[in-house]
Amino acid sequence: MxxxxxxxxxxxxxxxxxxxxxxxxxxxxxxxxxxxxxxxxxxxxxxxxxxxxxxxxxxxxxxxxxxxxxxxxxxxxxxxxxxxxxAQLGWRTVYVIEYAGPLIIHPLIYNYPRFWYGALVPKSMLQKMVFGLVLAHFIKRELETIYVHRFSHGTMPFSFVFRNSAHYWVLSGFLLAAAVYSPTYDNYAQYVRGSLRDNPRFLWSCAALWLFAELSNLYAHLTLRSLRPEGTKTRSIPYGYGFALVSCPHYFFEIISWVAIAAMTGSYAAWFFVAVSTYILAMWALKRHKAYRKEFKEYPRERKAIFPFIL
Structure with a gap:
């Protein structure tokens, strides 16, 4: 006793x-x-x-x-x-809330242009593709949160959900949607017509890069899931596709998928989101990389944190 x-x-x-x-x-x-x-x-x-x-x-x-x-x-x-x-909130719930923002905001701005821009916006192929890619990305993230991710921490302070959600709701949600679905990118816009943004081969090339990055990101998440039995906090050295070069290939592929969308649109909003996301993910990757090297003496020394051969 x-x-x-x-x-x-x-x-x-x-x-x-x-x-x-x-x-x-x-x-x-x-x-x-x-x-x-x-x-x-x-x-x-x-x-x-x-x-x-x-x-x-x-x-x-x-x-x-x-x-x-x-x-x-x-x-x-x-x-x-x-x-x-x-007050605490489960990490799984927090992520579901974060990713729900763009899934709500993009359809509202895409489908109701008269409310936002005061006029109808005849959709260009670019706008249609970006709309589909963004929704697919966040639906994938929601499904991963529910069925794939295993969290080492059960909860986080409830107040943090507002801070964490702002990144997605504001930057990849409202800011990106308001810019890309505006008349600047519509089917008759000078910015689009006759440019790469009106070239199907270029657009589908960007979409192919996006698909490669999304599938690679998913594969990395599945690899990490396989290392942690359900209900445990077990940590092991990840190996396999992507992990031979960096500690956090899922972060690297996440950046690549957004670079594909930013290149496709040329939008300041998309590139700003890429810049902010890259900084945040790089900081997380460096922290995790340091933790791996501290915890596992046999951790591969040639690996970088997030960008192969660079960082």
Missing amino acids: VTVNVSAVGRVSLARGLPVTITLDKNLEDVTVADVKAAVATKFPRFYASRQKLTLKGERKALADEITLKDTGLSDGGELTVKDLG
């Missing part, structure tokens, strides 16, 4: 009875941080486990759920501190 004292860091309105003493009917080497969170949630039902950040007293680093109290260095009767992380 183990006794743990849990006190609050800052204001914890959902657990006004803190500090509390929790008794668990296990040995010190068997009690995990998750067990302590569950016990706290039993005493304060509204203060559910994913809202809790448990730390050793006087420290700021969160303790991982799977770590035992013995591994933390805590002794029987020791003290942990808990912080309220705020």
Whole structure:
């Protein structure tokens, strides 16, 4: 039997009875941080486990759920501190919300040009193709979120959903749609007629590049899924298509698919989205690449993070 004292860091309105003493009917080497969170949630039902950040007293680093109290260095009767992380939302739900934005915004602007531009917009082949590619991309992302991705973290603060969604809802949603479906790109526009954007061979070449990148991205996601059994946080070194050159080929192929759309349109909005996305994905890739190299001593040293032979 183990006794743990849990006190609050800052204001914890959902657990006004803190500090509390929790008794668990296990040995010190068997009690995990998750067990302590569950016990706290039993005493304060509204203060559910994913809202809790448990730390050793006087420290700021969160303790991982799977770590035992013995591994933390805590002794029987020791003290942990808990912080309220705020309302939480599942990562899967967050991604579904993020990708839903363009799926709503693009059809609204594409199908109702009179409302947005004050006139009908006779659709060019370019506009029709971009509309189809964008919808296909985000439908794929939604399906991957539901059926393919496995997340190492169960939840995130609810407030973050607005920040995360802005990237897709504003940049690849409203900004891109408002630019590409405007009269500037319609069937009679000078910007389109007689240019590459009116050339079926060029447009289908861009679409072929987009398809290659999308399928490659999917394959990389499936590879990563195969490395993590459901319900676990297992991490392994990924190998295979794309991973021989970079740690995050799914990010690389994601960028390529948007470069294809940006090249097809020549739109400032599309290139701006490519630039912002490339920066964000590069930062994520560098972080993951560093984590791989730190965790696995045998990690291939010749791999780059996101761009083959470059970065």
